[in-house]
Amino acid sequence: MADVITYREAVAEGIAREMRRDGSVVCLGEDIGAAGGVFKTTVGLLEEFGPERVWDTPISEQAIVGAAMGAAMTGMRPVAEIMFSDFLACCWDYLANEIPKVRYMTGGQVTVPLVVRTANGGGLGFGAQHSQATENWALTVPGLKIAAPATPADVIGMMAAAIRSDDPVVFFEHKGLLASKGPPPAPDHVVELGRAAVVREGGDVTLVALASMVRVALEAAGRLAAEGIEAEVVDLRCLVPLDVATVLASLGRTSRLVTVEENPYQGGWGATLASVVADEGFGLLDAPVRRVAGECVPLPFADELEEEVIPTADKVAAAVRSLAAY
Amino acid sequence: MAVRDELLALYEQMVLIRRTEKAAHDLFLSGLVKGTTHLAAGQEAIAVGASAALRPDDYVFATYRGHHHALARGATPEECLAELMSRATGLCGAKGGSMHLTKASSGMLGSYAIVGSHLPMAAGAAWSARLRGTGQIAVAFFGDGATNIGAFHEALNLAAVWKLPVLFVCENNLYMEYTPIADVTAVARPAADRAPSYGIPGEVVDGNDVVAVREAVARLAGRARAGDGPALLEALTYRHFGHSRADPATYRPAEEVERWLKHDPLDLARGRLAELGVPEETLTEAEARAQDVVQKAVEAAKAAPPPEPREALTDVWADGGAAWRT
Numbered sequence: 001m002a003d004v005i006t007y008r009e010a011v012a013e014g015i016a017r018e019m020r021r022d023g024s025v026v027c028l029g030e031d032i033g034a035a036g037g038v039f040k041t042t043v044g045l046l047e048e049f050g051p052e053r054v055w056d057t058p059i060s061e062q063a064i065v066g067a068a069m070g071a072a073m074t075g076m077r078p079v080a081e082i083m084f085s086d087f088l089a090c091c092w093d094y095l096a097n098e099i100p101k102v103r104y105m106t107g108g109q110v111t112v113p114l115v116v117r118t119a120n121g122g123g124l125g126f127g128a129q130h131s132q133a134t135e136n137w138a139l140t141v142p143g144l145k146i147a148a149p150a151t152p153a154d155v156i157g158m159m160a161a162a163i164r165s166d167d168p169v170v171f172f173e174h175k176g177l178l179a180s181k182g183p184p185p186a187p188d189h190v191v192e193l194g195r196a197a198v199v200r201e202g203g204d205v206t207l208v209a210l211a212s213m214v215r216v217a218l219e220a221a222g223r224l225a226a227e228g229i230e231a232e233v234v235d236l237r238c239l240v241p242l243d244v245a246t247v248l249a250s251l252g253r254t255s256r257l258v259t260v261e262e263n264p265y266q267g268g269w270g271a272t273l274a275s276v277v278a279d280e281g282f283g284l285l286d287a288p289v290r291r292v293a294g295e296c297v298p299l300p301f302a303d304e305l306e307e308e309v310i311p312t313a314d315k316v317a318a319a320v321r322s323l324a325a326y
Numbered sequence: 327m328a329v330r331d332e333l334l335a336l337y338e339q340m341v342l343i344r345r346t347e348k349a350a351h352d353l354f355l356s357g358l359v360k361g362t363t364h365l366a367a368g369q370e371a372i373a374v375g376a377s378a379a380l381r382p383d384d385y386v387f388a389t390y391r392g393h394h395h396a397l398a399r400g401a402t403p404e405e406c407l408a409e410l411m412s413r414a415t416g417l418c419g420a421k422g423g424s425m426h427l428t429k430a431s432s433g434m435l436g437s438y439a440i441v442g443s444h445l446p447m448a449a450g451a452a453w454s455a456r457l458r459g460t461g462q463i464a465v466a467f468f469g470d471g472a473t474n475i476g477a478f479h480e481a482l483n484l485a486a487v488w489k490l491p492v493l494f495v496c497e498n499n500l501y502m503e504y505t506p507i508a509d510v511t512a513v514a515r516p517a518a519d520r521a522p523s524y525g526i527p528g529e530v531v532d533g534n535d536v537v538a539v540r541e542a543v544a545r546l547a548g549r550a551r552a553g554d555g556p557a558l559l560e561a562l563t564y565r566h567f568g569h570s571r572a573d574p575a576t577y578r579p580a581e582e583v584e585r586w587l588k589h590d591p592l593d594l595a596r597g598r599l600a601e602l603g604v605p606e607e608t609l610t611e612a613e614a615r616a617q618d619v620v621q622k623a624v625e626a627a628k629a630a631p632p633p634e635p636r637e638a639l640t641d642v643w644a645d646g647g648a649a650w651r652t
Contacts, residue, residue: 026457052457058487063480066446070464071454073435073447074385093477097440098447100642107419108641109430142650143642166644194652242651276651 008178010152011041011117014159015079017187019049022077025163028055028064029081029117038083039119039178061091065116069099072114077163085120085134085172092137099168100143113166115159120148120172121212121262122310128298131306133262135210136269138170139239145193146239148172150214152182154237157191165193174211194241198250202230205320206250208273209260210236213311217260220316229320239269247273248281255286256323260316265293287326290319330602334612336378336536337595340370341616343394344592346403347567349620350393350410350424354571358628359410363424364391368534368566371591372497373398375539376465379547385433385451385464387444390425391497391565392437395467399434401427404623413630420633421641433462442472445481445494452485452492452556463491463550465543471502473516485556486524493546496560497533503569504577517560526556533561534591537598564589 005013019025027045029037033056036043046054057064061082068080082088088095099112122131138146145167149155155173162169199214200221209217214235221231232250236243251257257277259270270291277289295309347367353359366373373394380386388395396406401417409416410424417427425439435451438444448466455462472478473496485492496517500507513519521528527549531542539561546557564586568575575583596609642648 055488058480058483060480060484062443062477063446063449063484066443066477066481067450067453067484070385070387070435070447070450070452071457072450073430074451074454075458076454078450093440093443094446098438098443102436103644104641105418105422105426106428106430106436107417107421108646109418109428110435111644113644142648240650245652 002184004181005152005184006178007152007155007180008039008041010155011159011173012043012045014156015042016045016048017156018160018163019045019053024075025077025079026053026055026071027079027081028057028068030057030059030083032056032081037081039175041173041178042081061087062094065091065094066098068114068116069094069112072112073102073110077113079115079117079163082116082118084130085118086129086132088118088134088137095138095144095170096141100141104143111166112168115162115169115171117171117173119175121174121176122299122306123176123212125301125303125306127301131299133294135172135239136263136267139269139272143168144240145169146172147193147237148174148211148239149237150177150211150235152180153185153189154191156185157189158193158237160190161193169193172211176212191237193238194243196237196243196246197235198232198246199235200231200233202232203253204230205256205258205323206232206234206247206254207258207260207316208234208236208247210239210269211262213260213262216311216313217316219313220320223313223317224320231320242273244276244280247277248284251277251281251284255284257285258290258292258316258319258323260311261291261293262310263294264296265291266296268293287323290323292316292319330599330604333537333595333599333602334604334608336374337592337599338612338616339374339398340536340592340595341613342403342619343370343373343397345616345620346397346406346623347393349407349624351567353407353411353624359424360412361423362570362572363410364570365567366391366394366565368590369497369499369563370394371536371539371595372467372495372533372561372563375536376495376543378540379544380465381462383433383460384462385435385448385455387435387448387451387464387466388437389444389468390437390439391469392427393424396427396429396434396437399429400432401429401434402623403620404626407623408627408630411627412632413627414633415627415630419637421637442468442475442477444468445472445478446484448492449481449485449490452490453488456491461551463493463547465493465495467495467497469502470496470498470500470507470516473520474511482520482524482526482556482558486526489553489555491550492556493543493550494556494558495543496558497563498560499563499565501569501578504573515560517558521558526558528558528560530560530562533563534589534594536591536595
């Protein structure tokens with residue numbers, strides 16, 4: 001294997017590793033076969049595993065996710081692709097009403113071991129209907145696990161955990177990270193879902209971020225270091241299970257919390273995290289919690305406008321500085 | 327087995343369902359069933375006839391009007407009534423209720439209360455059966471109202487394109503909730519007339535004739551099992567009660583109700599059994615047996631305990647728990 005792997009290649013590699021070890025893993029989605037995915041995140045799967053395990057579908061999000069559910073209930077481990085996470089709205093019934101509820105409402109009679117993968121997030125000028133960061137949509141529904149890796153190694157490790165999970169997992173692949181590179185992980189690399197990573201240590205403030213916002217938080221931390229402020233950066237990795245323990249442990253060291261969220265401020269995941277911290281970590285805090293999140297508008301098209309809406313390192317650094325008075 | 331013995335068994339099963347539905351109705355009126363119920367009295371022949379034509383390991387998906395399908399696929403009246411009465415001994419541990427009866431151990435994979443949602447799931451179960459090479463088929467039962475929702479069309483197209491071993495059985499009881507289906511549908515036969523659009527067989531059958539249903543399902547199931555793909559069967563029927571408990575069904579013309587009540591599935595089967603020379607006392611014995619089973623089921627369900635409150639926090643995840651965070 002090469003010395004470096006892109007996030008994009010890591011998606012296909014992560015799926016392929018699981019398909020090699022488990023014959024019940026099958027893929028379905030629009031353009032995932034011969035075309036290798038519109039984001040080229042499934043390149044090579046059809047060639048290696050053949051058309052009985054890699055299935056091109058019509059543009060039918062309900063059929064894709066509904067069929068994945070039926071297959072998951074009957075012995076398969078389907079990996080369904082929804083091309084853009086905005087399109088989850090087209091099959092939201094399955095994400096909101098069917099997949100997360102069927103085990104519970106049948107008294108535990110069935111399990112739904114499936115992965116719904118989807119290209120998520122903005123910054124690429126795709127406009128209001130192809131740019132949203134929608135992890136927080138899934139966060140409103142008990143019964144879904146939510147993964148959003150920030151590095152190629154995590155893509156592979158979390159994909160392994162997601163596909164092996166007996167629970168349904170919504171797997172968000174960030175479009176803005178697809179070209180990013182990193183070292184390929186060792187064979188059988190598995191990152192347990194619900195384990196956040198401290199990706200930069202620091203004693204003055206905790207920045208909690210997810211997916212593409214980890215990079216933004218790290219960039220802000222670099223600038224703040226030049227000003228003598230040491231930020232600790234926590235990559236949350238998953239929203240469910242939410243690794244509150246790692247965040248609280250970090251706050252024990254820093255006493256200050258800033259969340260960095262790509263989703264809109266209204267209803268964003270940082271609100272849930274902040275409420276848990278308020279309940280259980282109030283005594284740790286020396287300052288108010290600040291949330292740096294997307295503006296509460298549809299995502300605009302032009303770069304100048306999009307940058308105004310999505311959090312930047314400047315906005316994160318400014319939020320951290322605003323806590324200096326405490 | 328002789329034809330008459332087989333028909334007698336189907337008749338007794340239909341009587342059992344009818345008596346169970348009557349018990350559910352009475353228990354609701356006496357305040358022992360909460361929420362709502364969507365009774366299938368009048369539609370028994372579809373569940374019983376279809377089930378008789380299926381293999382024990384085939385998959386069945388039903389709707390919120392699904393008591394008859396749970397019972398036809400092996401759930402006992404006691405399990406069903408206990409579920410409706412919120413008892414710990416209910417089919418789903420009292421977590422599902424009337425609209426979600428499920429007997430996964432015998433392939434009855436659920437009753438779904440979002441109209442049309444389970445058609446893609448049935449396609450997925452059929453896909454899974456094909457991938458695993460088991461020779462199983464899947465059957466989705468749904469109402470006429472489901473034929474105008476997107477999931478119906480997405481499922482039919484996917485099943486046809488992938489040539490899946492799945493049957494779509496429409497229980498056309500002429501009313502989409504409170505509205506005549508003919509008033510809101512562009513074609514005369516809401517299900518069967520859509521089949522040509524997807525290049526699959528679409529047939530109409532007398533849904534109150536248990537033998538006709540069994541024969542039609544057997545033929546289409548054999549076809550699907552042989553790899554010839556999906557089919558649509560529209561079974562014409564009529565419900566004896568309103569849409570749900572809140573509905574007295576006053577919108578149905580009296581002469582229409584009278585006409586259909588004279589074409590009752592139980593009466594039809596009973597008349598045929600008499601023609602075949604089955605003595606009256608054999609029929610009354612069968613009816614008494616069914617009544618006895620239901621009476622004992624009511625008593626057992628009444629005597630059963632409510633669920634333990636702590637059960638509310640189980641069965642979200644495959645590990646049995648509900649933890650969403652560390």
